[in-house]
Amino acid sequence: MKPSTLCRLTLVACVSLAPAAALKADPGSRLWATGGVTTIEGTAGGGLVPWALMSGYASDEEWGGTLTLSRAETDDFTLNVTGAALNWRNRIELSIARQTLDLDTLGAALGQDELSQDIFAAKVRLAGDVLYSDYGQWSLGLQHKHQREFDVPEAVGAEDDRGTDVYLAASKLFFAAVLDRNLLVNVSLRGTRANQGGLLGFGGDRNDSYEAMLETSAGILLNRSWVVGAEYRQKPDNLGFAREQDWWDVFVAWIPDRRLSVTAAWADLGDIAGLEDQRGLYVSLQGTF
Template identity: 70%
Template sequence: MTYPITFIAMSLALIMATAAQADVGSRLWATGGVTSIEGTAGGGLSPWALLNGYASDEEWSGTVTLSQATTDDYSLNVMGAGVTWQNRVELTFARQTLDLDTLGAALGEDELVQDIWGLKARLFGDVLYNPWGQWSAGLQYKRNRKYTVPEAIGSEDDTGTDVYLGGSKLFFAAIAGRNLLVNGTVRATKANQGGLLGFGGDRNDSYEAMAEASVSLFLDRRWLVGTEYRQKPDNLGFAAEDDWWDLFIAWVPDRRVSVTAAWVNLGDVATLEDQTGAYLSLQASF
């Protein structure tokens, strides 16, 4: 119950720590996206081809993020940090903690914890200036810090690596003069519920290609509304796994800070049906 207070306190500390920094990079506002629950630049659920922060081709930049998603029977907390070098390479870390609010007593475990190291490289293009948009490839190395529950429900491995290719393109003045940002990602993965329930399972233990997409509209340069969709594998026999989607609004008052709120639909998660809820993410850049 103390988490929201901690969240707000840490958020304010982040803002104050970074507010003093003048040079946060030269890329235009919101072209670092926000930080996804896996730590890389993206929307909330899916990585985009954008690199986090605002480093342009002669600069460094970094981000720190706190996120929270609360559905009917679960709450996910994410702490993340990342650096980007010359708008070319992004290195990120995220720690996800999933509180098993409802299942906790039955499973004898209060939470699942996963660490994610992410590496993403911009291969080609620019989201704003290239007619073909911007293309990036990335990987996410994921490791369960608590594996008792995933193992018990049939997961094959406590570590896994997702590999993805993504494209992002901003269409200027696309709808009522507003800019439209489109992202598509293909991810090869064995992760169950993003990896929080381990990797591979009794039904499938092979890599599968999953499609992810988002569209978002800049109301102005500070406000962005959009939707995301993320296809998911279904490797575990004990419970069906659903695709994820969300509707989000992000506020990027300047380069140093962004706030993202979303309504997320995670579908059925580990036998508990229709997990929908609110998502809030705060990011600071330096």
């Protein structure tokens, strides 16, 4: 599917879902857009970086969650993600996601069309509040990943078909910080052994130890329905056969209703498996309950 086709389908879904969603009760009482969107790993955050926020809009006395479909297309790869998250009392988030990476260019040579992995994640709010605390909201999370097709990762030097990332995230909303618009800033520190997020396994011939990686996000709330921003994510470099590069994106999120959000981004994923300059469109559709 071409990016233009994907965008048209997403817009059709938005138009059809938004009126119906607006007739129903709000899914939680937290302020608009304070649940973020959903990362490619299924947790609340931006597209690439997990935030300290909990998914959805559940407050301290509520529960709720999200369902997500995402797709990213570059010159040589296509990534599809389905995910679901549950938020209990704005304190604990549990999520699950399935990533499938289509090997559009390498598939014929490798005799394998795709790589996929399952991600089981949990996040706990440790302290603070993103809106009102001086030092923002702090959360601790983990993501356990299981690579489902390990032949290719093993052949290029990966040590394991599963691994667990651990991260500490801090998020803070600054009121009227940029041209009288609210600014959300997030900083995350991740301990990881994952190659290309785990899709090429964990550890490798160059390094098999956990490393600390910095991840950052910033978003400006133009109004309660539109957010624009950027993200940056450091990556380890464990495999000798090809260098692994950091990821970044610029994004816009549309939140027409508490039950629906659409995120579009231009993502630069660097070189992947020796194929250079993997850049392209990322689109994510999220429903909240």
